[in-house]
Amino acid sequence: MLNRISDIEKEIELVLVRNTEDLENFRLKYLSKKGIISDLFEDFRNVAPADKKEVGQLLNGLKQAALDKYNSLRSELADTDDSLSGIDNTRPGYPFATGSRHPISIVRNEIIDIFSRIGFTVSEGPEIEDDDHVFTKLNFAAEHPARDMQDTFYISRISAEDSNPGDILLRTHTSSVQVRVMQGQKPPIRTISPGRVFRNEAISARAHCIFHQVEGLYIDENVSFADLRQTLLFFAREMFGQDAQIRLRPSYFPFTEPSAEMDVSCSICAGKGCNVCKYTGWLEILGCGMVHPNVLEACGIDSRKYTGFAFGMGIERQAMLKYHVNDLRLYFENDIRFLEQFRSAF
Numbered sequence: 001m002l003n004r005i006s007d008i009e010k011e012i013e014l015v016l017v018r019n020t021e022d023l024e025n026f027r028l029k030y031l032s033k034k035g036i037i038s039d040l041f042e043d044f045r046n047v048a049p050a051d052k053k054e055v056g057q058l059l060n061g062l063k064q065a066a067l068d069k070y071n072s073l074r075s076e077l078a079d080t081d082d083s084l085s086g087i088d089n090t091r092p093g094y095p096f097a098t099g100s101r102h103p104i105s106i107v108r109n110e111i112i113d114i115f116s117r118i119g120f121t122v123s124e125g126p127e128i129e130d131d132d133h134v135f136t137k138l139n140f141a142a143e144h145p146a147r148d149m150q151d152t153f154y155i156s157r158i159s160a161e162d163s164n165p166g167d168i169l170l171r172t173h174t175s176s177v178q179v180r181v182m183q184g185q186k187p188p189i190r191t192i193s194p195g196r197v198f199r200n201e202a203i204s205a206r207a208h209c210i211f212h213q214v215e216g217l218y219i220d221e222n223v224s225f226a227d228l229r230q231t232l233l234f235f236a237r238e239m240f241g242q243d244a245q246i247r248l249r250p251s252y253f254p255f256t257e258p259s260a261e262m263d264v265s266c267s268i269c270a271g272k273g274c275n276v277c278k279y280t281g282w283l284e285i286l287g288c289g290m291v292h293p294n295v296l297e298a299c300g301i302d303s304r305k306y307t308g309f310a311f312g313m314g315i316e317r318q319a320m321l322k323y324h325v326n327d328l329r330l331y332f333e334n335d336i337r338f339l340e341q342f343r344s345a346f
C-alpha cells in the first residue's frame with residue numbers, strides 16, 4: 001500500500017495536460033468516485049490497525065496533491081481556453097449596425113470609377129469661389145444673367161450694381177475647377193472634378209439650392225468632338241448598361257464652342273416612354289462641348305496648339321434614374337428610412 005501511494009504520487013507529478021479533454025481524463029483517473037484514489041480509500045479498510053495512522057496520512061496527502069495538481073492545471077488551461085474562463089463563447093454577439101453610403105456618394109463614386117478606368121484623374125476646387133473662376137475666365141459676358149443675384153449666392157460683392165472678377169460667391173457649377181486645373185497644369189490634362197454647387201433656387205421636388213456635379217476636362221493636341229462623343233458613349237454604357245444609347249443636341253454655353261446637351265435613352269422604360277422621361281424615351285444628363293479658345297487663352301493654354309473637350313453632369317439626376325427617386329428633397333433630409341435602402345460596392 002505504501003509503495004502504491006508513493007508510485008501514484010510520482011505519477012501524478014509527471015502528468016501533463018494539453019487540453020480540457022486531458023484534464024477531464026486526469027480527473028476521472030485519479031479523483032472520481034471510480035478513480036484510483038477512491039479505490040485506495042476502499043483498500044484502506046483492510047490496513048492493519050497499527051498502520052492505519054501512517055497510511056491514512058499518506059493517503060490524505062495523495063488526495064490533496066491530486067486535487068492541487070488538478071486545480072493548477074485547470075487554471076493554467078483557463079488562460080488559453082475560454083471555455084474554462086467563465087466566458088460563454090456561444091452567446092450571440094452584440095448586433096453591429098453597419099452604415100450605408102448616401103446615394104449621391106454611391107453614384108459619384110461610380111462616376112469616378114468609370115472615368116478613372118480611361119485615364120481621368122480627380123481634381124477638386126473650393127466651394128467658396130471668386131467671380132473670376134466661376135464666370136469671367138469661362139467667357140461669361142459681364143452682363144450674363146447667371147451673374148445675377150437671383151441665380152447666384154454672393155458672399156461679398158465689390159459693387160452693388162456690377163459684377164466684378166473679385167466678387168466672392170458660392171460656385172454655381174464645378175466648371176470653376178476646370179479653370180484652376182488649366183491654370184495649374186500643362187496639357188495633356190485629363191481630369192474630372194466632382195463637387196457641390198449652389199444656386200439661388202426655390203426648393204421643390206425638381207430643384208434645390210444645393211446639388212452635385214461632376215465636371216470633365218480633356219485637353220491635348222488634336223482632341224476632337226468625336227473623342228468627346230466616344231468618351232460620353234463609353235460613360236453612358238458603363239453607367240446605364242451596354243444597351244444605353246446617347247444623343248447630342250446642339251446647345252449653348254459661353255465656355256464651349258460648339259456646345260451640346262446629351263440625352264441618354266431612358267433606362268426605366270428602355271426608350272419606350274414613361275413618366276420619368278415624359279414619354280420621350282430620352283433623359284438629359286449633361287452639357288458638353290469643345291473648350292472655347294477664349295477659355296484656353298484666359299487660363300494660359302495656347303489655343304493654336306491645343307484643343308479640348310469639357311462636360312458637366314448632375315449627380316442627383318442620375319441617382320434619381322438609377323434608384324427611381326422622384327423627389328430631390330429626399331437627398332437632403334437625412335431620413336434614415338430613405339438612406340438605409342442603399343447598399344452598394346461603391
Ligand code: DAH
Binds near residue numbers: 173216255286309312
Ligand atoms: N457648367 C454647366 C452647368 O452647370 C454644365 C456644363 C456644360 C459643363 C458644358 C461643361 C460644359 O464643362 O462643357 O450647367
